[in-house]
Amino acid sequence: MTTTLDRTANRALTPGLPARLSLTPKTTLTGQLDGAWWPRSRDLAAELPALADALEGRWDRITRVLVNPGPWPVVPHKVAVTGHLLHVGWFTEQDPDKVILLSCTTGRCDLLVIPPETEPTSAARLMTAAALPGSILTASSLMSGEAAADRRTREVRSSEDAWETDGGAVPLSRPRPAAHPVVGARMIPLPGHSGR
Template sequence: MTTTLGRAEPRVGAPAVPARLSLTPKTALAGQLDGAWWPRSRDLETELPALAAALEEPWGRITRVTVNPTRWPVIPHTIAVAGHTLHVGWFTEQDPDKLILLSYTVGRWDLLVVPPETEPAAAARLMAAAATPGSLLTASVLMANEAAIGRGIRDAQRQEAGWESEGGACMSPFGNPIDRSTLPLPGNGWR
């Protein structure tokens, strides 16, 4: 079962917005990821306080975060979070779709970062896949798989729209238009 947390630390002058988070349940099965985080923007200074606040109870105080700079336009060195400082680092060698969190009390966690612009259905699939206990799929592999699924869904929708726009009966089962004269009609021996 996946745990989704929605607690957020209020920022001065801004309403509290819960972190969208899905965590791997505690099991003996270790995987590549410990869950997923779906931020609302690419602004680490805005997004990380809510994430750190949501994780404080189950994981303890988050003290350090590392990201790959290809996905984040601005990476602050430190961020004030609920009475302490969160140190932010970046590494180009790190998977661009992953966030690494460190805590003195419990250790390290790796989270898939679902892009903020992701459609809700795709985000739900990604968050569930990242929280699967014992999964050997990396963050980049999950993102590539979702891209393929998204292409398949768009292709199926396009084929269905073509089917509907052609009246349905004028398309072969393979998605190719066919001439109405080739349709089985009662005069052609079909009943």
């Protein structure tokens, strides 16, 4: 299978738009992640400047980014960001659902990377979960948990659809029940009725 990427279309999505980012609040609790990032495309060169700009106030100048190359079609060596170059490295051993950002002054920031095609409700759940202070959940465990939840939701919807289409649905208009129950061929009047 061959994949063709239209890089101009990806770049058109991101200029001027702020990074979609959720960060853990500053506390003494440290967890596996410092938050989550939901890029708009899989074009690192187009996505990283907004991310670096968004983090600069909290982590000072981001100088290096580390990714797993699996989710990214192209991993550039350097990306121009506001006022400097950002060096990009890749490691196949790194969690594919995580990006590591390094700052010379404040250390390291580990973010869950939410795939660009993720539905907004799933992305919101993931962004909230990744920003919980002191969480022991890793990026891959959050993503696999969300995938399992999506599968369960689809299964429930599928079984509901089957119920609706296989005659399990309540008809919109029901026939009215008879005024008197019929036993055999004889009518039995209900209490309080004359039987007519």
